[in-house]
Amino acid sequence: MIGPDRWNRARGCQIIAGYASLDGAALPILHALQEEFGYIHEEAATLVAQALNLSQAEVHGIITFYHDFRRAPPGRHVLKLCRAEACQAMNGARLAEALLQTLGIEWGETTPDGALTVEGVHCLGLCACAPSVLYDGKPLGRVDQEVLGTIVQQARGA
Template structure:
């Protein structure tokens, strides 16, 4: 289950200060902010830019370029479905599209009840058991519609 702290600029400044002296500090700072708050709030962009002496556009570019960064809070659970070639060759794309259609959401979106966010990733390194996924960080292999139904039921507490 995903847990996060409500945004406060004071806590964000503490996090930025703790990581600002790292080599290539932008990524460690942004990861730490997301670990704390569950996403990168818009209010964090100018704060990080100022602390690292970078432009807001540079920080925005980093946040929007890397798929791991979220601009909105995730659901209570996160399912990362592999979209790489090995998983595609094992019907992963059709399985994923079926799930998204059933949930009525798109890639990177959260179910209306807030229980599950579905994200696409490119290669989890689980090619031997394709198609694969990570559910709250735990690997799942040989996905099929039944397995994903179980994940959805668990995410919803059913």
């Protein structure tokens, strides 16, 4: 099971129209769509292409180029774990591996109950308090197995 699908065409069109006049509007639009719906629906990509006078292939290219943009709904909560060197130096890689193993998922996947999506990121700029994560946009530093366990519990309880 994955997270709930919140895609709504009318709201999507509204969002696109709100940003379409910007110079270089593609990223601001895609961010706004993902902020609203959690991912970029295939239909949304078509609408973006129409609004910006781009081909569908170009919009597909943009969405798939950037690590941020999801093409399927995430879980109810999203945990972004830093995988870069400063966090590696503080045991981050082993912590992450253990977490994924416990949850039985790979990077970028969602737990079967739809509670938690775990994504890897390359650096959150919290390198002096490694290892670090962003949980639903909230930064957490000096993370250990216990903190990660609490996050999983919270995600499942909520």
